[in-house]
Amino acid sequence: MKIVIAPNAFKNSLPAAAVAAALEEGIRRSGYTGTLVCCPVGDGGDGTGSLLTQYLDAELLFADVADPLGRSVRASFGWVSKTKTAILEMADASGLRLLRPEEYDPLHASTLGCGQLIKAALDQGATELLLCIGGSATVDGGAGALSALGLQLYDRDGTLLSPLPVDLIRLHNIDRSRLDQRLHGITITILCDVKNHLLGEKGAAAVFGPQKGAGVREVLLLETALQQWRRIVLQTTGTDMDRLESSGAAGGMAAGLAAFCKVKIVDGIRYFLQKIGFEQELENTDWVITGEGAIDLQTLEGKAPFGVAAMAKQKGIPVIGIAGKLPDRVSPGLQAYFSWLLSINEQPLALEEAIRQTKSNLVRTGEKIGTALKNKA
Template sequence: MHILISPNAFKHSLTAEEAASAISEGLMQSRLDCTCECFPIGDGGDGTGELIIKKCKGQLVNADVTDPLGRKINASFGLIDGGRTAIIEMANASGLRLLEPGELDPLHASSFGTGQQIKLALDKGARKIIIGMGGSATVDGATGMLKALGIHFLNAECKELGMLPADLTDLASVDLSTLDERINDTEVVVLCDVDNMLLGKNGAAAVFGPQKGASVENVKKLDSALAKLAEVALQQTGKDMSTIKKGGTAGGAAAGLYAFLNAKLVNGIEYFLHLTDFDKALEKSDLVITGEGSVDEQTLQGKGPFGVAQSAKQKGLPVIGLAGMVPLVRNENLKKYFDVLLAIGNQPFDLPAALACSAANLKRTSAELGDLLAIAK
């Protein structure tokens, strides 16, 4: 039996690579006679870019940029396809993991550093930019990135706004005349792991603002700021940021790049699987194991394990899903794609303890799963 092991990251616990390794180790400890291929996956979330760079044997580029609060840091991005395509992980320059809990401040956090990386990629000759937006610390509608690329955000007196996104409610116009001309000949692709729109109760500020440190009052301010940005963008570009599906990704950064850079917003896992030639790995497999922290109805909205399971089912392969949490009641929609869903917990735990035991629990569950498959054979 040849088993393809393709988990997503287990959020706040394991990277996709670490999860795949734990599953493989568990299977090797079992009585099952099998071979395994680890093919960790990403759906646009934090870590997706790194996986693409490794899978495509890309080159890392390190450079000094600014973090979400404007401090100088060293961050990397990747070049693949002979340097023609850049892979940028937004979290590397503009991520939550760069900030201490007490530093979270989405009213003032900027994506400027990611824009600096885009500019550096253009300097290197890249004419296709793929951006994974998971794990960002910002709700600035990409204004920081766009500012790094030469765009100016002006008030009614044609003076540049001092603080983004906090001052966006005073936005009157956007000066596009100084935008880096090279971007016009560059394809920009945004890998999205959510479908949220830009505004409203399910929008960028309301859903993602609190995760990035926004108070109830700040969520209202951020939503108003993004609404103003969308209003001006529509006037000047003819593109409506507020109606584009997936526009709420990364605090509205996806919508901002769509409006001002003509970016393509794509389903992250579908794009990842195509780019990394996942079908080739499926062709030699007898069984697929995937998973992430939680597998539930939301998984079917385009999350990584769903993309894996959907691809496997198209080739008639059985799929096993492993997760920290699965539905208590049998879910027929999930059963269409996951032949077996297993929760990896071994005893009642609070969340911090459960997260700390994820690797051990994955390894143990996979070993038991291997023994069960050996009996079935």
């Protein structure tokens, strides 16, 4: 029997590789002696860039950039010299994990550091950028990143503005004459796991603002800032950022870059699986195990477990889905892709306690799965 273990990260708890290792440990504890292949995956969320860097055997390069609040931080990117490809993790420069919870402040948080990381990749000679945009602390529509690359923003009086959302509200004019010319010679592929548009009740401010520290008043101000950003960008470039699918991802980062650069926004998990040759890994596989912190109806909208399960289903391979949280009633949609859905928590736990016990619960769940599959063999 061959089992492929292909989980995503368990958010705020364990990265994908550690989840796979814990499941492997548990399955081996059950006495299973067949083939086990660990293949941790990412869908564009926090940690995807690190995985791609490992799978593509990329060199790790470093740059000093600004964190979301403007403080200096050391960030890295993967470098494949043969293809001149840079693999960037937005969260390394502009991520929520760089801030303490009491510092969350999306009105004053910027993607400037991510733009500086892009510039470092250009300085290295990159002709292709793979940008994973999950886990950001920002809702600035990518204005900060573009300002690091030479875009200049002005108010009605001709005063230079910072690219912060609190100032975008007063945006009147954009000067793109100093935008880094090297951007015209590269392709930026953005790996994304959401389809939200930039504006509205399902937009960047309303959906992602609260996750990054915005209260009701701040959400309204962020929405106003993004509306003005969209209006002036449309006047400047002819591109309506709000019409782009996934334009709200990472607080509008995808939208901003798409308006001024040559960008491909891709389904993160589908692109990731193709890039690492996952389909070939499924040859002669009997079972696939995947999962992440929560599996629910949103999973079917392009999250990592769905991408893995869909590819396995095409080959007639049954899939076990594991998660810290499952819906009380499993929908027919989930049943169509997962042969067995399993919570790693045997009893209800407070979130903090569940996170603390994630590894031990994964090991125990792996042992349970190993025992069940041995009996099926």
